[in-house]
Amino acid sequence: MKAPRRESAVQLARRQAAHLLRNILHGDTTRSANASIKTLIYQPSIRNKKATMALVCQTLKYLPVIKEVLENAEVLKQKSKMHHVEDFYVATYELLFGKEFEATKDIEDFVLARKSAIRAALARLMVKKKVSRAEELLPAADCNFGPRVRYVRVNSLKIEVDKALEMLRETLLVEVDDLVPGLLTLPADIDLHTHSLVLNGSLILQGKASCLPALALAPEADWVVLDACAAPGNKTVQLAALMQGRGQVLACELNEKRIKRLYETVDVAGASNVKVMHQDFLKLDVNDPVLSQVKAILLDPSCSGSGTVYRRLDHLLPSSANSSKEPGGVDAQRIQKLANFQKTALRFALSFPVVERVVYSTCSVHQQENEDVVSAVLDFAHDNGFRLGHPIPQWQQRGLPVFEGATNLLRVKPSEEMDGFFIALFERNSSVTVSSDDLLLRKYNQENDEHYIITSAPVNVGHFVVLPVVGSQKCKHSIVFIVCTLTDLVGLYLDYISKKAYGLGRILTLMRWLYGTLPLDSASYLNRSIMADKEPQCV
Structure with missing residues (x-):
């Protein structure tokens, strides 16, 4: 009995390419793909990776042409049900566009036997499209692909x-x-x-492009820094390196599978100043003894990933051409859901008590996930004492001009050399530095522009003091505050204590008196509507 012949490198590449194409096209059709083309090819089980990748990418590149040729030549009508259509796609690519084609198994024999019909179908298609070369049948964007x-x-x-x-x-x-x-x-x-x-x-x-968010955050070496959505961990260990292995980087990740990758990345990188946290970022306690010391936050939340189509090779997928004129077109409803989450996450990041710098980044090209998210949280950011910084000044491409100050934002256009990326830097104003660990400014009525400052004790806010006065009888869980200069604080507080002015009317009277003594730029901490003779709303 003869031993089975060893599979040649060509046979191996074709077999693996057809198998990968089957998974890739199924995932693209059902929108269930959970790995990029490159990730699938670089699996340990795939041998002869270079040849296999070239064959997969070239077959995907020419797939619309291959499908039309096979249909016109009526090849697939004659194929056995035992054979997968992807095997025919690979074999047809090799026959029409490869350097040489030698049959090594029955499917290729089948295609080779019909090469005249297949080549004639291609010639008719070129005449129909009025082109002289097969490459001209491809969309211009697909003529050159892949990283340079x-x-x-x-x-x-x-x-x-x-x-x-x-x-x-x-x-x-x-x-x-x-x-x-x-x-x-x-x-x-x-x-x-x-x-x-x-x-x-x-x-x-x-x-x-992936290196730019950490560069924009520019943490100091002794800071406590939070990487809010950390996996797979490349940005996490970059932060650790920028901090020279000092301070502490808290790496937060909720997903069970992704956190395993995060642990591996941190371990292999030797980032001893990183602490991995298997938690939901949005459920972190900002008053936790460690988290309350966070000085910088890198927020790179879930996004559409539309800027990574060239690196992931997603622009080669049929859905990329069908769903949008933009690379990586995605469902509008999904983008809106992502944007809603991104706004929530960014507001939460800006609520950390002593955080000085927050970078919000995505690998998306969509305005809804980028400029629109920043614009939606700007009022909240300003109320918390933040302004937009101007990260990496030497970078030329900035944000879309959809609101005043968008030139501070940073964009990276997706190309064959770099992923598409977006970066916004929020910096706390030095004149509104909050020294308390538990200060939280909540905007609860945007229409009336009503605010309360909630804190457990008097704290310094720049040159002013936030002083707890009394809890509302209607809102037992809220506290009303007054804001005053340090000069006025002693007399006002003694007056408050001596008269035991716990009534809301007395408090409002003091507020009316105090309001006229404050400079306009600090009056944002004291809401005009609180001056009215009405009970405050609960927060």
């Missing part, structure tokens, strides 16, 4: 940049990025997944 460079970031927690460069340049062509510290560029066809420096955490496979 590969980015890798040196993990300074484990190795110096100069040392990493010395080791890489022994065998590879490497350049140093002129913006992101420790970021290197290599030719796109270099596969570093199994490189020793990647496996031991000295190098992090991270795109340039």
Whole structure:
């Protein structure tokens, strides 16, 4: 009995490509894909990755043409039910557009036997479309695809940049990025997944755009920093490196599967100043002894991912062409749901008591997830003493001009070299630095612009003091506050104590008197509507 012949490299690539295409196209049709094309190809089970990726990508690139040719040649009507259509897609690509085509199994024999009909169908299609070359049948955007460079970031927690460069340049062509510290560029066809420096955490496979949010946050070395939606952890360990392994980075992640990846990333990177938290960011207690010390927050929440289509190769999927003229077109209802979550998360990040810098970032190209989210929370941010910062000034492309101040926002246009990204930086005004751990400004009636400041004790707010006065009888869980200068505080408070002025009318009288003594720029902490003779609403 003859032993089975060993599968050749060509056979292996075709078989794996057809199998991957089956999964990719099924996931795209059912909107159930949970991994990108590149992720699927770089699975450990896939051998001969370079040839397999080329075959998958080229077949997807020409898929509309291949489908029309096979239909016109009536090839699929004659195929056996035992064979998958993706095998025919791969074989037809090889026959029409590959360098050479040699049949290695029965499906390829089947296609090769009908090569005259297939080639004639392609010729008729080219005449119909009035083109002289098959490449002209493709959309212009698909003529060139895939990254032109590969980015890798040196993990300074484990190795110096100069040392990493010395080791890489022994065998590879490497350049140093002129913006992101420790970021290197290599030719796109270099596969570093199994490189020793990647496996031991000295190098992090991270795109340039993905490096910008941490760079914009620019935390100080001794700060407590929160990475709100941390997995897979590349930005987390970048923050740890920017802080030189000092301070503390709290990495929050809720998803059970993604947090395992986060733990692995942190461990391999040697980021000892990172503490992983398996929690829902929106349910964190801002008064927790550790969380109440957070000085900077990186918020990169769930988004449509529409800016990553070139890196993920999603622009090759049929749905990308059918659903939108923008790369990575997605369902409008889904975008709105994401935007609602993003607004909630950003407001929560801005409510941390002593946070000084908050970066909001997405890998989306959609205005609804970017400028519109920032615009929606601006009033809340201003009420909490924040303004928009101008991150990475040397970056030329800024936000869409949809509101005043949008030029402070940062955009990265998706391309073959970089993912599409969006960054907004919120900085607390130095004149409104809150020293309390539990100060929270809540806007509960936007129509009437009514505010209460809620705190458990007198706290400094710039040159003013927020003083707890009394709880409303109707709203037993709320407290009314007055705001006064330090000069007036002693006399006012003694008057308040001596007369035991616990009645709401007396408090409002004091507020009326006090309001006229405050400069206009600080009066935002004292609402005009509180001056009216009415009970305050509950908060």
